[in-house]
Amino acid sequence: MRKLSCLIILIVVFGLIISGCFFHVVPPTGKDESIDIVNDIASYKTNLIAGQHTIAGSVTVSNDGENLFVTYKTSDGWLMNATHLYVDTVEPTISAPGKFPHK
Template identity: 40%
Template sequence: MKTIVRSLLFCSALLFMAACENEPVVSNTPGSEMNKTENTVFDVSNACYTTDLMAGQFYLAGNVYVKMDANNVYVIYNAINDWKIKATHLYVGACNLIPQTSTGNPIPGKFPLATNNPSGVQQVVYTIAKSGLGDCFCIAAHAEVSRPGQSETAWAKGDNFPGNNWAMFFSICKSNCLDEEQH
């Protein structure tokens, strides 16, 4: 009995140390286990596109990065300072197919990719197959972010939607974002 109790305590301690080792990262890969938590941070040092993640129009809450390899496009939300990412909504594809109202306001709740992280995380990574995208495509990256005493809606900085709000999107071309094998 003592051996079982000792084993359980040892396993519990290992799990606790592993959970506390790093800030959790949410990885969302379509077609695989959604919202998988990992204890590593996705490297953004060689991203081919970077833009600000603007919270409440005026606050820099982080960055959104785009990376590509031979098969995939990676969209990485990265919070900075004391900001945390509570939820994300992402659209990657043909610009004319971004879910919008009849007046041109985006509908993030209808974006095909999403995460929900009530306690907040520093980074969210999406993996999208390149084969399903044209040479040029749009990315609309929305988030719900917070820091102590403040919660905001956030958008990756880019072009404004035609509607009457501050929501944004950006376009990117595969040919302008060469993967590492092509350098």
């Protein structure tokens, strides 16, 4: 199970690194989006990376026993214009985040 949770986190971070972020201060909308996926991993938090080295916030992955929640939280004025997420027990056969099934 630990390998699966690490794989999911690495894939999420990889997708965010490739898609990138841009800097612009806007008011929050308060909208959260979740995708119903059954999995039994513990909560895990890691840095949200913009470009190659800039920390732009955090990514938290958790579940409630029925749903898998991926929460992106930007900081210091960073704004995301898109996210690309891949969730599976194996690495994707494609490496382009724009081709991932969850956007």
